[in-house]
């Protein structure tokens with residue numbers, strides 16, 4: 370059993386380490402003759418050109434990956450994208466037709482709510498593309514096309530490597546749509562793909578600083594609450610960081626959009642409260658960076674203990690970070706592939722410090738096949 374876990378105590382810890390490979394493998398074969406290739410047999414450029422709206426449906430971590438898809442797809446394609454929890458989508462009356470593309474994201478491919486959302490979309494004649502990590506599972510079988518995340522079986526109940534692979538697959542969908550619609554020039558698409566191909570190396574660099582994250586985690590192992598703040602793509606990352614901590618460490622954790630702080634959550638800030646802040650790249654939009662900086666200032670002034678994830682060399686955050694976790698530089702849209710990783714390590718370490726089995730958190734199943 371120890372060998373199966375590659376020398377780690379838990380599958381989850383091994384799966385965290387496998388993330389650079391999972392991202393790299395998910396990209397393999399999807400760029401040929403200067404073009405993104407999504408699913409050669411079943412989804413043609415012509416069909417992608419006809420798409421006038423995108424819905425992303427998923428549950429849990431896969432939903433967080435879906436939230437990230439929205440930023441990339443809207444930015445690259447100018448198509449409207451709605452992201453919805455599969456369990457909510459199917460009981461509304463979503464407006465879909467044959468020019469709607471529904472992207473169903475599921476690691477297992479067996480999640481009941483997501484499967485029902487796929488069926489509902491198909492009844493409305495929408496085209497359904499599954500992003501799935503399990504060959505031949507029910508969701509890809511019932512979808513019109515499938516893009517597999519190729520990160521190998523995920524055993525740990527908490528999603529880690531599948532999440533990064535899903536984000537990667539979402540980028541491929543966004544680039545394929547942009548290419549088909551002509552909202553990006555071929556050389557721009559090629560440049561984005563090359564940038565994506567260089568991400569695994571950076572994910573590996575983040576993993577090298579795992580010891581530092583674990584050391585921080587041990588200091589916070591017994592606090593009652595941890596908050597997570599992020600803006601733009603940092604917001605879904607904050608949600609994912611909070612979910613990891615809930616499911617593994619059974620700790621109260623909440624992720625907020627940093628801009629919402631003043632609309633309520635700031636009332637929670639009190640002396641000693643640990644708050645993670647996911648900083649955007651200082652090389653990206655300056656306004657995003659300065660907004661987050663002033664958020665950290667505000668919460669620190671109210672006594673929060675700030676744990677800041679920031680790009681290396683971003684010295685502006687130092688005065689406001691009680692703990693600083695540095696990640697390599699990356700274009701804004703790709704940063705979540707890096708900033709999520711310390712949050713996974715943090716949650717796993719806190720859970721272990723509390724004596725919990727991180728592969729099998731209480732009350733949870735790997736795949737929720739009943740509604």
Ligand code: AGP
Nearest residue numbers: 429430431475476477480527528
């Ligand atoms: C993630 O850590 C969770 N265990 C859970 O939220 C999961 O992402 C969700 O149940 C969806 O599963 P799926 O990707 O297999 O559809």
